[in-house]
Amino acid sequence: MVELTDSVVVVTGAASGMGRSMALEFAGEGASVVVVDVDDDGIERVVAKIDDDGGEAIGVHGDVTDPDSVEGVVDRAVDEYGTVDVLINNAGILDDYAPVGETSLEQWNAVIGVNLDGVFMLTKAALPKLLEGDEEGVVINTASIAGKVAGGGGAAYTSSKHGVIGFTKQLSHDYGPEIRANAICPGAIETGMTEELIDAGEIEPMVAETPAGRHAQSEEVAAVALFLASDEASFVHGSAVDVDGGWLVD
Template sequence: MVSLPDSVAVITGAASGMGKAMAHEFADEGASVVVVDVDEDGAAAVATEIADGGGDAMAVYGDVTDTDSVESVVEESVEEFGTIDILCNNAGILDDFTPAGEASDDLWNAVIDVNLNGPFHMTRAALPVLQEGNEEGVVINTASIAGKVAGGGGAAYTTSKHGLIGFTKQLSHDYGPDIRANAVCPGAVATGMTEDMIEDLEAMTEGTPAGRYAKPEEIARVVRYLASDEASFVHGTAVNVDGGWLVD
């Protein structure tokens, strides 16, 4: 098992929200962090925050829909830190709860491209590095409760997250025990993508056992657990971090 203080974690969509929280969580544990995002300034700011706090991080531009960009992320990560131990496929976009009959081809393709094709591209590129040596590589995909039930997003978003959970299971089946793949399924989370939806988040979570929406740090702590040796026997699962949204 790779111990977190000795690990290298690559996190996509890490310039803000849950990805940013993950970057700080791993850095606080002593990991070297690669902050990946299409928002170069945002990624650089997160890497600087980590460095200012005594951590080790680098910012890398990465477009998960572009295979050349993804290959560059892997190459730059290995060049800087020597390896990749943990890959967090966190980059994602919403679809504004758009039903199938109202979804344009552009919306559908964009959501599938980022949310489902992106993790595939990143994982495929990183697999040879994750499989190197005698230590177990870790892949953690940010799915959603929308990957388990309808109503957590629109047609494209729900489809993409269902697919991502399936991808996670197949990774575990095909590459375990060399690769330990799992997913997290957040419910309502206050992030940069949802900052205009706070009233909606409050309404959606009013009847849940937690009675509130989550902070990004609460998701990041579960991701950190899944990456740690404390979760050494957790393979191919999709962990709900939803305040009990799906309890019924």
């Protein structure tokens, strides 16, 4: 089983939002964190925060839609820390709730490229290291409630997140017990990516009807990721864990 202390954790989409919170959370537990994003300024801020808090991290510019960039992320992690113990595929983009008839092929390809193709490519690139040695590798994929039901996004986003959950299950099936793979399905989370939707009131009526009756903070999702990577979750394989305030309870 992976010990979080002294483990090597790669987090994509880590310059802001849930990814930033995950990077900080794991660094606070003693992990060496590889902070991956296309936002170089954001990467620097997160790495500086981890350094200031006494943690260990490096920043890597990584575009999950670019195969060469993906390979470079894994190479940099291995060059710096020797391996990859935990991979968190968190990078993602929205589609403005566009229905099928209003979704262009360009938008479809962009959303699928980041949200699903990127998960596949980085997982495949990191697979040899995740399988290496006697310890169990861990993969955590950020899906969404839109990966379980319609209405949590548009056509491209919903399709991509359904795909992430399917990929997670297949990964668990193919490589368990050497790799423990799970997905997280957030509901309404206050992040920079969802700020405009929240400000516009587009999801407020649905949130008000959930048992929690509020949005979540990104730190609450990071806490679930930390649990799924820990030995306490050693019997949790191939699951898609809702962090939605009860959004899907009915």
